[in-house]
Amino acid sequence: MENQVIQNRLQALREAMRAAGIDYYMIPTADFHNSEYVSDYFKVREYFCNFSGSNGTLVIWQEGAGLWTDGRYFIQAEKELEGTSVTLYRMREEGVPTITEFLEQNMKQGQTLGFDGRVIPAQSGKEYEKKFADKQISIVYDKDLAEGIWTDRPAFPAGKVTVLDEQIAGKSFEEKRGQVLEKLEKEGADAFLLTKLDDLMWLFNIRGCDVECNPVAMSYGYLTKDRTVLFIRKSALDEGVTAYLAAKGIEVEEYGDVVEYLKALSGEGKVLVDERHCSYGLYKTVAEKQTLVEKKNPTELLKAIKNPVELANMEKMYLKDSLALTKFIHWLKKNIGKTEITEITAADKLEEFRREIPEFLGLSFPTIGGYKANAAMMHYEATPESHAVLAPEGLFLVDSGGQYLGATTDVTRTIVLGPVSDEIKRHYTAVAAGMLQMTNARWLHGCTGRNLDILARQPVWNMGLDYKCGTGHGVGYILNVHEGPQGLSWQYVEGRPEAVIEEGMDVTNEPGIYVEGSHGIRIENVMVAKNDVKNEYGQFMHFETLTWVPIDMEAIDEKYMTETQRAFLYKYQREVYEKLSPYLDDEEKAWLLKETRADGTVILKN
Incomplete structure (x- = not known):
């Protein structure tokens, strides 16, 4: 069945491309800061192809269009692209070209590639320059072709900004700024252009609400040893925030003035820029006058290693969050089959339990509640138009999290609602075994997540199965639910950074099995890396668990x-x-005792 709305939009885009002399036009999933999740204003790719996932790039040419996305979204993309005339390119699958390879194979000598340079990272833009030089392909990066077509485009975000108290942050802005300046000096840089939103929030000890579930504000930062400039929408700042910034000696400029400010710089000194996060357009602006030091943002690693105050707050809040999810599981098992419960009403009920926590600020991402086959789509989201009714059989996967004054949480449990097959039990047991093996990892300092990933994946691989994503990612602190540079993933991908796992880094532990048309299983905890014994072999390390929710026996x-x-x-x-039992009523406590088998009915061999 044709999706005429999308086809009409693509046709209008092709006409705009012809008028601008552009042969191939690229639309990523990004804002001006290369954020993973974006506000509605930036959902241009979704507008032109109907795919709503958080990762994907659309390429349009006169004869066709293609969407590139990763394994988390293959099933979802297939459904959402139906009837749009857009071809799905499954990233990292055998025989599937990358976007660059596709353009190299299809673009002709002297043609033009276009994109909005504000939403393409400098790293990608530079790669296109290099790859297409031989074919004399021109790059036009000053065109947002959606402007004349998307007439009812949502407003540019400018939500309220708040200050994070130093007692919650654990470190003052001055302390953090001092750490950043030390790193700049080591890198031989005199200034730092910071464009990554979560890093900016961390550095300035502020939070915003410009992206759903992500407490960030659209902003840029420019630091030297003598001055700190914050580019932000002044309309988003109240008197208290304005006074805080002034007291810290932070100069505030309007968000939209960053380009003119950078153009007016004298051209003396070296500026550190992270080409992974700085937009291609902004990169080109700075490169015109300044000498660039192209290194990773020093803020990224500093932010990833949680300080003692952050860790103490996280431990407290994860226990409260675990309690909310456990109460929800008890409620669901008690009520399934007795009253109608849908994927949507179940997610709403879970949010109700979280809202009872005084420190709750909101969700850390839209809850993923998938029943039976829907759970095979890793990032499935039920809608009023399309959702399942739960019944007392099969599995219900719920991946959810909260933003709290003291933590950002992320947890998944796959819950048994009634009879399940032997195959499902075998799959579930393998996932649980892998998650627990990772939980109990011991390793020498110097390992990255690639060294450890096999511990979680081994029971799944032993069955000749796999899951098409990493095993874990870092989690922010009252920030984005996905945070780098740490992670757990087995696969080497050229250009993908790897980080040594340091004490104080948190990481999710979430192996899974996804069988299209049947079921999806994921069990996810969050852990923190800690130093263990140190001896002649080096510094050994282990994980401490933050998430305490029962595994469904x-x-x-x-x-x-x-x-x-x-x-x-x-x-x-x-x-x-x-x-958890000290915080439960008698009925819940009796249920949890049975659920965890902590009642002594199972005697383990020592």
Whole structure:
């Protein structure tokens, strides 16, 4: 069935391309800061192809269009692209070209590639320059072709900004600025252009609301040893925030004036720019006059290593968040089959439990609640038009999290609602075993997530299965739910940065199995890396768990577990009961005792 609305929009875009002399036009999922999630104003790719996932790039030419996205979204993209005439290119699948390879193969000598240079990272723009030089392909990067077509485009975001108290932040702006200046000096830079929104929020100890679920404000920062300039929408600042910035000696300029400010710089000194996050357009502006030091943002690593105040608050808030999810699981199991519960009403009920927590600020991402086959889509989102009614059978996967004054949480549990097949039990047991093996990892300092990923993936790989995503990502502190540079992923990808796992870094642990048309299973905890024993071999490390939610024993078949895996399972379940039971009523406590098997009915071999 044709999607005429999308086809009409693409036709209008092709006409605009012809008028601008552009042969191929590229639309990524990004704002002016290369953010993972974006405000409605920046959802240009979705407007032109209907795909709503958080990662994907649309390429349009006169004869066709293609969408490139990763394995998390293959099933979703297939559905959403139906009837649009847009071809799905499954990234990193065998025989599928990358966008660059596709353009190299299809663009002719002397043609023109166009994109809005404000939403393409400098790293990508530079790659296109280099790759297409031989074909004398021109790059036009000053055209946002959506402007004349998307007539009812949402307003540019300018939400209220708030100050994060130093007692919650753990470090003052001055302390953080001092750390950044030290790093700049080591890199031989005199100034720093910071464009990454979560890093800006961390540095200035402020928070915004310009992106749904992500407490960030559209902004830029420019630092030297003598001055700090914050470019931000002044209309978003109240008297209190304005006074705070003034007291810290921070000069405030209008967000839209950043280009003119950079153009007016004297051209003396060296400016550190992170080409992964700085837009191609802004990069070109700075490069005209300044000498660039192209290095990673020093703020990224400083932010990723949580300070003692942050870690203490996270531990407290993750326990409260775990309690909310556990109460929800009890409610769901108690009420399934007795009253109508849908994927949407279940998500709403879970949010109700979170809202009872005094420090709750909002969700950290839209809840993913997938029943049966819907859970096979890793980033599925139920809508009023399309959702499932839960029944007392099969699995319900719920991936959710909250923003709190003291933490950002991310947790997934796959809940048994009734009878499940032996195959599902085998899959569930493998996922639980992998998650627990990662939980109990011991390693030498110097390892990256690529060294550790096999621990979670091994039980899944042993069955000849896999999940098309990493095992884990960093989580922000009252910030974005996905944070770098740390992560857990087995695959080497050229150009993808890897980070040594340092003490104080948090990371999710979320193996899974996704069977299209049948079921999806994911179990996710958040952990913090800690130093362990140090000896002649080096500094050993381990993880400490932050998430304490029971694993559903109804889907565990212990014959598929080793003795060590069983020991890991019952140790975790006992700790869940010990930590949560003091906060439960008698009925909930009795249920959790049975749910975790912490009642002594299982005697483990020592």
